[in-house]
Amino acid sequence: MDKIAPFLSKVFGLLAFILFILGNILLFSPLPSTPLSCYHAAPLLWWGVMVVTGVGWFLLAQLLLVVVLVGLGSAVVVAILAKIGIEANTSLQARSSTVSRLSPLTLAELHALQYVCYIPSTSREHFPVENLPHPAIYLDDQKNTCGICQDTFVPPQYGKEQLAQWLIELKCGHVYHAKCIDEWLIKGSATCPFCQRSVRDVVDPSSAGGSQGSTLVNERRDSAFSTW
């Protein structure tokens, strides 16, 4: 019985569908308004078929309604999901860009930072800035220490061997020993240790010197001073 029931259900379904089609043909072909129609031959039978076929129409209309509603509903759900998905992607991108903005600098990015030569602002006349290896930065006594190691910056030495301390000025204006800020930016995060401002948005990696940059960085780490 368990096997026969689904089979019978299908057969009756098919039969009902055929009868429904046949009923429609009998009802409307030819149209009831023409003299040779079924309606004129047997009006009661025609109305009987009409009632049964009407039930079929009702069921069909229900089916169509369900299809339309499901279609509309799923379209709305898909649209909502797409919107949520896009928003999720956007926030993900924002997050990842924040992360990449704060992640440690590469050596090439590090080399693109601004080197400066410290000149005491109180005695700038003693330090001619011509031919300095890097742009001069004038700092008073309150600002001439490295925020990382707390050591005071050393002004350029003019002698037989001309020496200038390797210093880096970040875009925020804070100055550090290159050796000190190197460690922070490469092993820590791409921010100023003092004011937390990102240094990456002011770095242009395309202007970095590639392998030459790495060499310079290594050289800088070996000595606290540069010669020129």
Ligand SMILES: [Zn+2]
């Ligand atoms: Zn330092």
Ligand SMILES: [Zn+2]
């Ligand atoms: Zn800063």
